[in-house]
Amino acid sequence: MTDDAVPDLRASDADRERVAEILRDALAEGRLDMAEFEERLDATYQARTYGELAPITRDLPAGNGVAVPPVSLHKEPAPTEGWAGRIVGGEGSSTGAVAVMSGFQRKGRWTVPRKFTCFAFWGGGEIDLREADFADREVEINCIAIMGGMEVIVPPGVEVVVRGVGIMGGFDHREEGVPGDPGAPRVVVTGFAFWGGVGVERKETWAQRQRLKEERQRLKEERRREKLEREAGRRELDGSRHDLLGDLHGRHDPHRERRRGDTA
Structure with missing residues (x-):
């Protein structure tokens, strides 16, 4: 089998999940907005070959720089077991x-x-x-x-x-x-x-739609949690900045220095 045949090989569920993980990382890093993420995730779960998966992450860093999921060129994929059980x-x-x-x-x-x-x-x-x-x-x-x-x-x-x-x-x-x-x-x-x-x-199938729905719900919850954490961090930073400015203002208050001299 030659390298030219790789795009025509059938992709497995594990291959699609690897691409979905790259998309989740890109969403978390701000490389994709939610609309782009959902569109690409839909295409990922509908993809049947490596050739269909490759364009989905072509413009995204994939850790090892390879957009197409790894595949052995010396072993044919075996996605036929599920179909064999239905015939x-x-x-x-x-x-x-x-x-x-x-x-x-x-x-x-x-x-x-x-x-x-x-x-x-x-x-x-x-x-x-x-x-x-x-x-x-x-x-x-x-x-x-x-x-x-x-x-x-x-x-x-x-x-x-x-x-x-x-x-x-x-x-x-x-x-x-x-x-x-x-x-x-x-x-x-x-x-x-x-x-x-x-x-x-x-x-x-219903199972595929349910998996996509659960994936979207999980990402929605993650985004909500990250937003709450950012807001909590921002409030904490604002409070620390306010305390620091108040302390600096107290140290350089000319009225405070004059009051200290009158007391002495």
Whole structure:
């Protein structure tokens, strides 16, 4: 493996945490404001390769001067263990869903079959795959929307292929072209939309959002504590300066010297 291949290697959670630590240090040192920090932290947790992580800290000191997290060039990363546990084989929890002037949802922990067919007429549906298991490495979501709409939500790391057709309607192709994690399932969205639409969106899992929320809360508390400490230090410094000035003023008060002479 050559050095040119490093940016294409998949980043691990530990790699993302190292970049997040650099961002936290930069925030504490005043190199980043809170808006910049949150924007870069979001990009960090969404990054899938070293090439995506590198620009996030390129303009920041990283201790050792290396923006890309260290990686051995003689060992392939192995982020596939989590996906392997979610490709369970067998049959799916359900093979389809129907919404006629109503709606449906498939979300939470469920098993996506090799082919899932859904139909919506004057209605809508949501197919959420973020917490789902998969019956096979490649699954097909066949969406038929007539004067209705559907939303397919996939987690980061899953490859998406959209083959649907829109007739006075549309299929969302924005998530195509993003490479998937090694060992991750491939989701193929097919079907057609007539006076309707099928959206495909990539979202973080609940655990990832919760981790980001906790990170922001922790940083908010740290900033509040640092502000209180600075204010306490400033008050202490002002008090010491006031005492010192008062002492110096007393030593050089001409009236005080004259009073001392009258007393003598």
